[in-house]
Amino acid sequence: xxxxxxxxxxxxxxxxxxxxxxxxxxxxxxxxxxxxxxxxxxxxxxxxxxxxxxxxxxxxxxxxxxxxxxxxxxxxxxxxxxxxxxxxxxxxxxxxxxxxxxxxxxxxxxxxxxxxxxxxxxxxxxxxxxxxxxxxxxxxxxxxxxxxxxxxxxxxxxxxxxxxxxxxxxxxxxxxxxxxxxxxxxxxxxxxxxxxxxxxxxxxxxxxxxxxxxxxxxxxxxxxxxxxxxxxxxxxxxxxxxxxxxxxxxxxxxxxxxxxxxxxxxxxxxxxxxxxxxxxxxxxxxxxxxxxxxxxxxxxxxxxxxxxxxxxxxxxxxxxxxxxxxxxxxxxxxxxxxxxxxxxxxxxxxxxxxxxxxxxxxxxxxxxxxxxxxxxxxxxxxxxxxxxxxxxxxxxxxxxxxxxxxxxxxxxxxxxxxxxxxxxxxxxxxxxxxxxxxxxxxxxxxxxxxxxxxxxxxxxxxxxxxxxxxxxxxxxxxxxxxxxxxxxxxxx
Ligand SMILES: Nc1ncnc2c1ncn2[C@@H]1O[C@H](COP(=O)(O)OP(=O)(O)O)[C@@H](O)[C@H]1O
Ligand SMILES: O=C(CO)[C@@H](O)[C@H](O)COP(=O)(O)O
Numbered sequence: 001x002x003x004x005x006x007x008x009x010x011x012x013x014x015x016x017x018x019x020x021x022x023x024x025x026x027x028x029x030x031x032x033x034x035x036x037x038x039x040x041x042x043x044x045x046x047x048x049x050x051x052x053x054x055x056x057x058x059x060x061x062x063x064x065x066x067x068x069x070x071x072x073x074x075x076x077x078x079x080x081x082x083x084x085x086x087x088x089x090x091x092x093x094x095x096x097x098x099x100x101x102x103x104x105x106x107x108x109x110x111x112x113x114x115x116x117x118x119x120x121x122x123x124x125x126x127x128x129x130x131x132x133x134x135x136x137x138x139x140x141x142x143x144x145x146x147x148x149x150x151x152x153x154x155x156x157x158x159x160x161x162x163x164x165x166x167x168x169x170x171x172x173x174x175x176x177x178x179x180x181x182x183x184x185x186x187x188x189x190x191x192x193x194x195x196x197x198x199x200x201x202x203x204x205x206x207x208x209x210x211x212x213x214x215x216x217x218x219x220x221x222x223x224x225x226x227x228x229x230x231x232x233x234x235x236x237x238x239x240x241x242x243x244x245x246x247x248x249x250x251x252x253x254x255x256x257x258x259x260x261x262x263x264x265x266x267x268x269x270x271x272x273x274x275x276x277x278x279x280x281x282x283x284x285x286x287x288x289x290x291x292x293x294x295x296x297x298x299x300x301x302x303x304x305x306x307x308x309x310x311x312x313x314x315x316x317x318x319x320x321x322x323x324x325x326x327x328x329x330x331x332x333x334x335x336x337x338x339x340x341x342x343x344x345x346x347x348x349x350x351x352x353x354x355x356x357x358x359x360x361x362x363x364x365x366x367x368x369x370x371x372x373x374x375x376x377x378x379x380x381x382x383x384x385x386x387x388x389x390x391x392x393x394x395x396x397x398x399x400x401x402x403x404x405x406x407x408x409x410x411x412x413x414x415x416x417x418x419x420x421x422x423x424x425x426x427x428x429x430x431x432x433x434x435x436x437x438x439x440x441x442x443x444x445x446x447x448x449x450x451x452x453x454x455x456x457x458x459x460x461x462x463x464x465x466x467x468x469x470x471x472x473x474x475x476x477x478x479x480x481x482x483x484x485x486x487x488x489x490x491x492x
Pocket of ligand 2: 009010011012081082083084102103135182243244245265266267269300
């Protein structure tokens with residue numbers, strides 16, 4: 001008998017869950033939040049130590065009910081982490097500064113300068129198979145070189161948040177192809193660091209890049225101090241892990257054509273596995289490497305539950321009351337349209353955009369309409385990206401919905417109606433963490449990732465929603481209204 005731990009280091013907090021594959025049950029779970037240091041210029045940063053503190057708390061909580069014998073039966077840990085964040089260490093492996101995060105738009109000017117230097121978006125795609133939206137690691141390095149050259153000059157290691165967690169767990173520095181594909185200097189088609197993009201940032205950076213592990217190649221065994229802290233066996237291995245979207249794809253069975261994963265978390269994400277080399281895609285679609293093999297063309301918006309939470313907090317409602325109001329408002333919110341760009345936006349590329357609400361009248365200016373318009377607008381943003389994927393022939397037969405927003409019955413129905421697609425949830429604590437568990441099991445020889453997905457992923461029938469044809473038709477007009485409002489304000 002063996003147990004596995006999955007960890008997800010998200011933007012708002014870190015989760016840990018312990019899984020018993022024989023009983024297909026979770027033995028424990030834990031969570032601890034982390035703060036975000038924000039500035040008015042769009043800066044969004046976290047100290048990597050905050051992730052470690054949260055990880056320790058989450059792990060301790062998750063392990064609390066396991067006696068020492070059971071703790072020793074934990075064979076592997078797989079970590080899923082917020083993508084793109086820039087973690088830099090000096091030659092003594094000490095953190096050089098706070099990590100700039102995926103949702104940091106302070107670096108958007110630097111991103112544009114890098115894209116221009118690479119020959120525009122198409123020049124970037126020729127080199128690495130994907131465009132680089134605002135938020136990718138590359139732009140943060142360019143920004144750092146411009147704004148903090150002394151710090152930049154001391155970089156000895158550069159990697160992403162998940163890799164820092166693995167470094168804490170093992171003492172070893174490495175990354176994986178999925179994470180690397182979100183940096184902006186990794187060739188997603190040929191699966192190797194791209195010298196040209198690296199040199200455009202700075203040729204000296206090359207020596208700071210970590211080795212890229214295979215999909216089921218362990219980082220190594222857990223470090224002695226960490227094993228002792230949690231009472232784990234020294235032979236417990238740490239799997240390579242990956243970015244949260246790759247791991248959520250695994251944790252929802254999105255490892256074969258036909259399944260799509262949508263995450264309504266801080267960010268809004270839609271990813272669809274493909275085994276066909278993804279060439280000629282629109283620039284706004286991120287091409288990312290999937291675990292295992294293949295690719296997951298991905299759309300990521302910057303405002304999902306971050307936007308809904310802003311509205312929820314404005315009205316000081318709990319989630320049940322918030323959902324009730326969402327359900328009470330009509331489709332289209334009586335003409336109220338929200339553009340939820342509270343954090344700027346990257347899909348479409350509008351890093352300096354602000355949130356706005358249009359179409360208000362004396363009669364439609366109600367709390368339920370404002371709440372529902374937040375939920376609808378988040379889904380419209382993803383629908384816009386999805387239509388671009390559909391144009392490329394990427395189709396799906398089922399949308400597996402995860403993230404905090406998937407707990408909301410009205411939001412699920414809104415999503416099903418706007419997409420005209422069947423929605424289902426996935427049982428378990430957290431898709432990214434469960435992806436980590438499946439990957440750790442694969443690394444420990446329990447089966448291939450697709451086989452393990454087939455055996456262990458349990459769909460959640462309680463979180464189903466099916467499109468109502470009448471609603472879907474009504475939404476077509478409302479969606480056009482959303483696109484018009486966006487075009488009027490931002491020309492896109
Ligand atoms: N029933 C619900 N209705 C609406 N929103 C919800 C509901 N349950 C959770 N959420 C939202 O989900 C958010 C958390 O989402 P989560 O996916 O855990 O975020 P992340 O992984 O990005 O940190 C919460 O802040 C909350 O706003
Ligand atoms: O940047 C992306 C994807 O490209 C985001 O999905 C981040 O990876 C953050 O994830 P959450 O904290 O919202 O789960």
